[in-house]
Amino acid sequence: METKHSISIKNLRLSFGALDVLKDLNLDVGRGEFLVLLGSSGCGKSTLLNCIAGLLDVSDGQIFIGERNVTWEEPSKRGIGMVFQSYALYPQMTVAGNLSFGLKNAGLPKPEIEERVNRAAKILQIEPLLSRKPAALSGGQRQRAAIGRALVRDADVFLFDEPLSNLDAKLRADLRVEIKQLHQQLSNTMIYVTHDQIEAMTLADRIAIMRGGQILQLASPNEIYNRPANKYVAEFIGSPTMNFFDGEIVGGDGLRFAVGNHAFPLEGYDFRDGLAVQGPAWFGIRPEHMVTGTKAESARIRLSGQVELVEPLGSDTLARVAVDGRSLWVRMDGQANIRDGDDIVVGFDPARANLFDKSHENRL
Amino acid sequence: MGNVTKTAAEIQLAPARQEMTGPRGPKPGRTLSRRNIMIYGTLIVVSLYYLLPLYVMVVTSLKGMPEIRLGNIFSPPVEITFQPWVKAWAEACTGLNCDGLSRGFFNSVRILIPSVVLSIAIASVNGYALANWRFKGSETFFTILIVGAFIPYQVMIYPIVIMLREVGLYGSLTGLVIVHTIFGMPILTLLFRNYFASVPQELFKAARVDGAGFWGIYFQIMVPMSLPIFVVAMILQVTGIWNDFLFGVIYTKPDLYPMTVQLNNIVNSTQGVKEYNVNMAATILTGLVPLTIYFISGKLFVRGIAAGAVKG
Numbered sequence: 001m002e003t004k005h006s007i008s009i010k011n012l013r014l015s016f017g018a019l020d021v022l023k024d025l026n027l028d029v030g031r032g033e034f035l036v037l038l039g040s041s042g043c044g045k046s047t048l049l050n051c052i053a054g055l056l057d058v059s060d061g062q063i064f065i066g067e068r069n070v071t072w073e074e075p076s077k078r079g080i081g082m083v084f085q086s087y088a089l090y091p092q093m094t095v096a097g098n099l100s101f102g103l104k105n106a107g108l109p110k111p112e113i114e115e116r117v118n119r120a121a122k123i124l125q126i127e128p129l130l131s132r133k134p135a136a137l138s139g140g141q142r143q144r145a146a147i148g149r150a151l152v153r154d155a156d157v158f159l160f161d162e163p164l165s166n167l168d169a170k171l172r173a174d175l176r177v178e179i180k181q182l183h184q185q186l187s188n189t190m191i192y193v194t195h196d197q198i199e200a201m202t203l204a205d206r207i208a209i210m211r212g213g214q215i216l217q218l219a220s221p222n223e224i225y226n227r228p229a230n231k232y233v234a235e236f237i238g239s240p241t242m243n244f245f246d247g248e249i250v251g252g253d254g255l256r257f258a259v260g261n262h263a264f265p266l267e268g269y270d271f272r273d274g275l276a277v278q279g280p281a282w283f284g285i286r287p288e289h290m291v292t293g294t295k296a297e298s299a300r301i302r303l304s305g306q307v308e309l310v311e312p313l314g315s316d317t318l319a320r321v322a323v324d325g326r327s328l329w330v331r332m333d334g335q336a337n338i339r340d341g342d343d344i345v346v347g348f349d350p351a352r353a354n355l356f357d358k359s360h361e362n363r364l
Numbered sequence: 365m366g367n368v369t370k371t372a373a374e375i376q377l378a379p380a381r382q383e384m385t386g387p388r389g390p391k392p393g394r395t396l397s398r399r400n401i402m403i404y405g406t407l408i409v410v411s412l413y414y415l416l417p418l419y420v421m422v423v424t425s426l427k428g429m430p431e432i433r434l435g436n437i438f439s440p441p442v443e444i445t446f447q448p449w450v451k452a453w454a455e456a457c458t459g460l461n462c463d464g465l466s467r468g469f470f471n472s473v474r475i476l477i478p479s480v481v482l483s484i485a486i487a488s489v490n491g492y493a494l495a496n497w498r499f500k501g502s503e504t505f506f507t508i509l510i511v512g513a514f515i516p517y518q519v520m521i522y523p524i525v526i527m528l529r530e531v532g533l534y535g536s537l538t539g540l541v542i543v544h545t546i547f548g549m550p551i552l553t554l555l556f557r558n559y560f561a562s563v564p565q566e567l568f569k570a571a572r573v574d575g576a577g578f579w580g581i582y583f584q585i586m587v588p589m590s591l592p593i594f595v596v597a598m599i600l601q602v603t604g605i606w607n608d609f610l611f612g613v614i615y616t617k618p619d620l621y622p623m624t625v626q627l628n629n630i631v632n633s634t635q636g637v638k639e640y641n642v643n644m645a646a647t648i649l650t651g652l653v654p655l656t657i658y659f660i661s662g663k664l665f666v667r668g669i670a671a672g673a674v675k676g
Contacts, residue, residue: 076575
């Protein structure tokens, strides 16, 4: 059927009784692509991954892996390797036993099993751990062994189900880099489920943001960051979250966004399909796209307010600024010398803004 | 020489250590506090209360009859004799048989081993299927099984007599083994289901991705992980079946009576003198199997019960 896609999901539906967990979902993943499924808990991202793996029976629709329709195929026959959040290593087996379990089940000859296990162990640098039991490994080593178990299968597709969520922050960052390197090295298709936007942004070729069993936006990390398809995506990506103004786009000499007694000029805003519209809308601007101090003087839109709260992070300083009874988060230089109570002018450029329709909350 | 060079931090911290006043370090505890006296006092009284009968039994079983007739049940034996033990094991009469408890012992063993193995084998697969391979109606099936655990045994005695008679197994050891296996099923299935449900679901998923099937996952993943619960099930079944009296007396015939029934027949025989020493020895002999099991596996027993109890 499809030749250029590694995974193709057509009209996938999954319901538990009356509850629709996945609703008519379509998704194509390119060969060698790193796709991240991102969403808050309960959005259906892990469910979708389990459907692809064949661990859940779908209610309707088809799943293709490679050119094969695997909708009714057993998980082991789908040509996938899977890594789980809890590592899911078999506790009674050694690391080598864990790695070779699937190969033994597949009836591979012993020398080949050994060769594959050694190759995977070498790639993941777990050779000294091969004879250990999982209980004698640290969290990072366990997850490496779990990745190894997927690796030995020589699968075209790797499925990761929140693999780093059980690790502490430092290890998570290290292993994130390793997974990225692994992908560069192996260049097979990877689908990675996470609720961590940093993992998503750093790893993905494309991110699929999910909510309520549907994909809200499927695009590159850059696109998602710069041009979120709707207000939910805009709020989900970015920390601290995007600042929103509730107002109205009005015409007159050049379009303006009217909020309270301000009117932001919208020159330079890239309307969807170049189609300028009017009416009630949300105006969103990211904290890092706000400027202060001398830069604010020359900004297109300027607001003056008072600093309510300062969070120094070292590399950056986050400040919550009260403007006309509204709180705005502003990200500024790490060494910015401000305190709560300071009067401050913040400025921003409409070109960096995001406008969303008030009723359907889609990007304008 | 190494401690001549001190880091700046050490030099700064050193005086602070000396300036400390007031309580410092671990809080001292009193061994003879009122609380400890209460706890240990109660424990000692209770354990004496439980151990005293056992003491009387052991002491009596080692006395000869003349000494017993003196009536000092707490006094240790003046002349230790093992004759009552020998008699209880090999010579005591029940009905026409005069080969002691040994016949009952071997009957019990022949009932026990197949019953325990069979019931645990079936119940563990039941529990595994119910926990991991949810099929249509599995919850209903489970509910029915659990209800079975609350139905009084007495209700089912007569129907089972008829059923065994119809299939020609009434009065045989096979029939009794089947009865024990069936009656062990609800509680054992519950035990295993809860244990397997507490095994992370992802482990099961990983094994499926690795190509293991129903039996592959059961034997290679689940069973090796479940030693504690198997030990618990074994203890429950061994003690339960060994101590069973009712089913033994109903579903078998005198030649095949289990040890408990035979013990009762020895102790309650109305002919001749009451040989208390033989009775005591026979009772201890009968209780020895469950006692041994508890001593060997007591720790695992507690662990397994707790493991099964956490998730329900």
